[in-house]
Amino acid sequence: MSTARRAAGAAKTPGQLFGLVFGAVYVLVGILGFIDPLVGDDDRLLGIFGITPLHNVAHLAVGALLLFGSRAPDTARIVNLVVGIVYLLLGVLGLFGFLIEDGQAIDLNNNAAGTVLHFATAALALYFGTAGSGDDRTTSTA
Template sequence: LGLFEVNALHNVAHLVLGAILVIGSLAEGYVYTVNRVLAVVFLLLFVGGFIPAFVDLLAINAADTILHLLSALLTGYLGFIAPRQVAPARPRV
């Protein structure tokens, strides 16, 4: 579709982000910490979307900037606002 610009650094950043989210999902306490940190990172990326040198480095465009804002809002909600719920323990077999 060509909606988002990408380059090698951008792709590596997404792979690292995915790894961080997977690792963060392994323990309940990490989930909130990871989401809080990512909310700040996404917010910085949103602001960086208005700085030409940063835009050129990561090959981001307006669609990326909007997506970073939406990602900051979602991870911010999950990290700071969402109620903490503990899943019931599964019986051991």
């Protein structure tokens, strides 16, 4: 597919589609985290994922960033890489308990389910920021 056709908005790269879909999901999760019946008394979204208001705002910000990045292939690649690196760091911090309530770093009320999702998001974002970006400008060494 030519770059000119992509620029005209006819088709999006896999990296852009990732940003569009995951951006919408993260915005939705950020909004749902503020709805009391879905959170309950234990500060767990749907009874599974630990959250705080800061966590919800972070989801809204990441979702907005991914949606913004999905507008152009180069922007999607860069945003996906940045989100992937940040979520990899969050996964590692969560693994060592730095993101739990009253934790040693940030109070994001993260739990094991959240840590697994951070690693999954990191893996997908890094993939779509690199090999799966859909960027046609790769060079081959023959």
